[in-house]
Amino acid sequence: MVSTNRLIYALLSMIVLVILGMLTASWRVILYPYLFVIGISVLIGLISLIQSNRKFIWLPIGLVGLYLLLFIWLDVVSWGSPTGGGDSVNYVLGLVPSTAIFFLGIWPVSVLAPLLYAWTFTKDNSLASRVTESKYHGV
Amino acid sequence: MNWTIILIAVIYMVAVLLIGVWATKRTKSSSDFFVAGRSVGMFVMAIAAFSSIQSGFGMVGGTGSTFLNGLGFVTGVMVAASLGFTLTWFLVGKRMWKMGDLGEIYTLGDVVERRYSSKTVRGLMGFAIALGVIGYLGTQVQAMGVIMSTVFPITPTVGALIGLALIGFYSVGGGMLAGVYTDLLQGVIMAVVSVLAFFVAIDKGGGIMNMTVTLQHSKPLMATPYGTYSMITIASWFFLFSLGAAGQPHFITKFLMIKEAKQLKWGALTSSIAYMMTTLLVIGIGLAAVVLNIQGSFPKLGSSDQALVAFLLNFTSPVVAGLIIAGLMAAIMSTGNSFLNLGAASIVRDIPKAFNLKLNNELLWSRIAVVILLVISTLFSFYLNTLVALLGVFGWGTFASAIFPSVVLGIVWANATKQGAIGSIVISLAVNFILEIGGKYGLHVLPKGVVNGAFALAVSIAAFITSPC
Numbered sequence: 001m002v003s004t005n006r007l008i009y010a011l012l013s014m015i016v017l018v019i020l021g022m023l024t025a026s027w028r029v030i031l032y033p034y035l036f037v038i039g040i041s042v043l044i045g046l047i048s049l050i051q052s053n054r055k056f057i058w059l060p061i062g063l064v065g066l067y068l069l070l071f072i073w074l075d076v077v078s079w080g081s082p083t084g085g086g087d088s089v090n091y092v093l094g095l096v097p098s099t100a101i102f103f104l105g106i107w108p109v110s111v112l113a114p115l116l117y118a119w120t121f122t123k124d125n126s127l128a129s130r131v132t133e134s135k136y137h138g139v
Numbered sequence: 140m141n142w143t144i145i146l147i148a149v150i151y152m153v154a155v156l157l158i159g160v161w162a163t164k165r166t167k168s169s170s171d172f173f174v175a176g177r178s179v180g181m182f183v184m185a186i187a188a189f190s191s192i193q194s195g196f197g198m199v200g201g202t203g204s205t206f207l208n209g210l211g212f213v214t215g216v217m218v219a220a221s222l223g224f225t226l227t228w229f230l231v232g233k234r235m236w237k238m239g240d241l242g243e244i245y246t247l248g249d250v251v252e253r254r255y256s257s258k259t260v261r262g263l264m265g266f267a268i269a270l271g272v273i274g275y276l277g278t279q280v281q282a283m284g285v286i287m288s289t290v291f292p293i294t295p296t297v298g299a300l301i302g303l304a305l306i307g308f309y310s311v312g313g314g315m316l317a318g319v320y321t322d323l324l325q326g327v328i329m330a331v332v333s334v335l336a337f338f339v340a341i342d343k344g345g346g347i348m349n350m351t352v353t354l355q356h357s358k359p360l361m362a363t364p365y366g367t368y369s370m371i372t373i374a375s376w377f378f379l380f381s382l383g384a385a386g387q388p389h390f391i392t393k394f395l396m397i398k399e400a401k402q403l404k405w406g407a408l409t410s411s412i413a414y415m416m417t418t419l420l421v422i423g424i425g426l427a428a429v430v431l432n433i434q435g436s437f438p439k440l441g442s443s444d445q446a447l448v449a450f451l452l453n454f455t456s457p458v459v460a461g462l463i464i465a466g467l468m469a470a471i472m473s474t475g476n477s478f479l480n481l482g483a484a485s486i487v488r489d490i491p492k493a494f495n496l497k498l499n500n501e502l503l504w505s506r507i508a509v510v511i512l513l514v515i516s517t518l519f520s521f522y523l524n525t526l527v528a529l530l531g532v533f534g535w536g537t538f539a540s541a542i543f544p545s546v547v548l549g550i551v552w553a554n555a556t557k558q559g560a561i562g563s564i565v566i567s568l569a570v571n572f573i574l575e576i577g578g579k580y581g582l583h584v585l586p587k588g589v590v591n592g593a594f595a596l597a598v599s600i601a602a603f604i605t606s607p608c
Contacts, residue, residue, distance in 0.1 A: 008552050012604045018378060019597045025586035027370040034378045038226065041382070044551050045229025078363070086359030094347030095362075096355070102214060102364035103422075110221040110415065114407035117228050121404040 004047060011040045028075075035071065039064035042113075049124035056123075059116055066109060074101045147461030148290045151328070151468065152305055158321050162313025169501045172314030173245035173484050174396045179319055181402040184393050185409035187319040187473075190326030191389045192220060193417050194474035195282035198329075198467055201418075202450075203443035205425025206432070209354075209366020213425075215376030217418040221411045223384025228407035230385050234550045235394035236403060244395060246481075247388055247546055248489030254549050255557040262493025263564045265485040267541045268388055272482035275534065276516035279475040286467050289448050296521065306472050307513045310479045311506045318476045319396065325469030330413045332466040333420035335459065340423030343454045344430045354426070357433045375590035383539030383596055385547045389477035417470075420463070424450050483508035536592015540567035543596060544603030559606035567599040 014033040021029030042060040043050070050056045078085045078098045085098035092100035170176050179187070197217065204212035238244050244253060247268065252261040280299050287298025309317040344350040354361040365373060384390060397403065428446045431437040431454070438449050447467070451460040486508045491498055498504045544567075545560035574584060574591035585594055 004552055005554060008548070008554075008604055012601060015597050015600050015604075019594070019601065022371075022375065022585060022589045022594050022597065025371050025589065027374040030371070030374040030378060034374070034382075037378075037382060038222070041226045042229050045232075074364075078365075083359035084363035084365045086355060086361070086363040091348065091351065094351055096351060099210070099351075099362060099364050102218070107218050107221070107415070110218065110225065110411050111408070113222065113225040114228065114411050117225055117232075117407045118404050 004044065007040055007044050007047070011037060014040065031071065032068070035064055035067045038067065042116075045117075046120060046124065049120055053123075056120065059120065063109070063113060063116065066112075067106070070101060070105045070109070074098060074106070077101060141457045141460070143457035144290055144461040144464060147458070147465055148468065151465040154324060155305060155309060155321050155472070158324065159309025159313050159317045162309065162317030162320060166312065166314050166316050166502070169245060169488075169505065170243070171316050172502055172505050173480065173488075174239065174392070175314075175316045175319050177239060177396055178398050179393075179396040179402075180398065181404070181406050182409060183319055183323050184397050184402065185406040186326035186330075186413060187322035188390050188393045188406070189224070189410040189413040190322045190329060190469065190473040191393070191477040192224075192384070192387065192474075193326075193329060193414060193470055195279060195286070195467065195471040198417065198421060198470050199282060199285075199444055199447055201421040202425045202428070202447040203445070205366070205421055206428045206446035207443040208368055209361040209429075210364050210422065210426075211366035211368030211373050212376075213418060213422055214364045214366075215368065215373035216380045217414075217421060219377045219380035220384055221414045221418065223381040224410040224414065225407045226381060227385040227391065228403065231391060231547050231550055232394060232403045232406070233400060235391060236397055236400050238550070239395035239397075246484040246489055247392060247542065248485065248492065251545055251549065251560060252492070254546075254555075255560055257557045257560070258493045258495070260545065260557060260560045260564070261489055263561060264542070264545065265489025265493060267537070267564060267568060268481055269485040269490070271388075271534070271538055272478045272485070272512065273516050273519065275478050276475060276482070276512065277520040279471050279478070280517055280520035282471050283468070283475070285444075286448075286464065286471065289452070290464055299517070299520070302468070302472070303475075303513055303517055306475045306479065307510065310476050310513075311509045314505065315396065315480050318473075318480055319393075321476065322473045325466075325473045326413060328462070328469050329466040330416040332459075332462045333417040336455075336463050337419035337423035339455055339459055340420075340427035340450070343450075344423075344427035350426055350430045353430045353433055357429075361429060369588040371586065371588035372590060375588070375593035379536060379539060379590055379593035379596055383535060383543060383592070386539035386541070386543030386596075387535065388481050388538060388542060389474070391542075391546065392481065420466075427454075479509050479512055482512045486512070534592070536590070536595055537567060537571045539592060540571065540595040540599040544600050548600070548603055555603070556606060559603040562606050563599040563603035566602045567595050570595040570598055 014037045017033035018030050039060040042063060046056055085096055088096040090097055166172055201212050238250055244250060248261040248265045251264050252258060283302035284295030284299030287302050288295045309321055341347060351362050360367050424447055428437055428450050438453060440446060440449055451463055483505045487498055487501060487504045541564045544563040549555040549560055
């Protein structure tokens with residue numbers, strides 16, 4: 001069963017990796033664990049819904065999977081190029097491939113994510129996390 | 140000086156004044172002043188949330204950064220912030236609204252005292268927010284002076300004073316009620332003119348394909364999503380500006396103002412899209428200015444922050460320039476108003492209550508506090524630049540690292556402790572101060588490119604979760 005405690009400790013483990021990435025100047029060790037932090041944040045938001053219907057766990061998993069796919073693709077396109085893919089002779093709608101992946105792929109996920117929020121909103125009518133509700137001061 | 144631009148700016152300022160008069164008549168209590176009487180609907184709240192996040196820093200500074208260093212700022216900061224709206228809605232949207240439903244919960248100090256039964260946490264929260272507010276307001280004062288002096292034949296100092304008098308008028312009288320409705324006007328102006336500016340800029344740059352090829356021939360990195368920024372900086376920004384959005388007090392207190400929970404449903408989408416629209420202005424004008432500069436047709440600038448205004452005055456019609464400048468004034472004023480209200484709440488409510496003091500006639504004292512904050516931030520801005528710079532350290536990163544763990548994780552995690560909240564706030568303030576001030580004096584603790592605020596956020600989260608009961 002998914003619990004807030006587990007999610008918070010999963011968040012901690014990813015944050016520790018992010019700190020290590022910063023201390024060792026390894027941007028991939030910052031970025032890729034952070035994509036899982038995004039998924040954990042969505043999981044925390046949906047926890048009461050997921051506890052009542054486990055199939056909704058695929059929403060945060062799908063979101064993280066999509067981000068991973070797009071960022072790995074961007075990494076591959078830019079990787080090994082001192083210009084970050086800026087010298088490409090291929091264009092997508094007038095943009096070099098790395099810029100196209102970012103602004104036509106990764107950026108629009110910022111619209112997909114709130115659509116997921118709106119879609120799950122009416123399904124999760126608890127108004128606040130029932131998990132924590134009874135544990136602190138009546139909230 | 141152009142009369143069309145002046146006319147548009149004056150119309151905008153009169154509209155803001157009228158909203159201020161209307162809101163002042165309706166502001167009767169502390170609830171009205173701090174949380175708009177908890178009467179706000181989805182669209183107003185979502186646009187107010189977005190416009191308080193999108194400041195002069197993002198639009199003027201972001202365009203300047205794009206002009207100087209390419210798209211790295213947009214990639215790391217602005218794309219991340221648009222995702223940050225949704226993460227915040229998922230993490231605390233319903234929970235903050237529910238908190239506001241419990242009674243007199245107007246400030247983050249109220250939230251943490253209720254959550255941890257601790258006046259120490261309330262006092263620390265109020266202290267951190269008050270310091271940050273003075274720093275942020277100082278930067279808004281300076282930005283307002285620059286923009287006003289481009290519109291009117293006045294000095295930046297006089298421009299800042301006029302702009303501040305306007306913000307002060309509607310903030311003192313109408314509090315947050317005036318704030319959210321002026322934010323609505325300002326946010327709509329920002330979003331609409333940004334899309335207009337994007338297409339004008341792409342046209343002036345010769346089209347997207349032509350701009351890409353021009354950038355490639357000059358410096359290939361400028362055609363990429365990274366620009367000349369290092370990947371470590373972009374990754375740090377991406378973390379700080381998306382997760383850290385949930386720790387911005389001028390944003391998350393907006394959830395306390397919503398009248399019904401069902402109003403939350405479309406808020407994240409509305410805020411995200413509006414923010415993305417304003418990002419288009421930064422991308423379009425920033426890159427068009429680079430291309431025109433490469434072609435030798437862009438004026439010489441004293442600072443990259445002048446790129447936006449230089450583009451407007453030299454490459455757009457007065458009507459377009461006037462609308463966009465009104466949008467810039469809107470960005471500065473909406474952020475300034477939010478911070479004035481937060482600062483007043485800290486001074487009048489959170490810090491006194493931490494010492495078991497309660498002020499009679501809180502509404503009157505709040506209005507006085509707004510005036511005091513305006514005077515202090517103006518004096519700091521004009522006469523104590525160094526102090527403003529130091530307090531400016533308490534920017535996005537400090538708010539994120541002080542507030543995200545204690546408020547956001549505190550609300551979602553039943554096992555969160557008072558000790559964790561106190562520890563994370565103290566650690567966040569200390570880490571940010573030490574790293575930022577140390578950096579100014581040549582003490583670089585972190586590897587080059589790592590953003591201090593991002594490191595402070597990660598460390599304070601870890602400290603909060605691992606603190607003993």
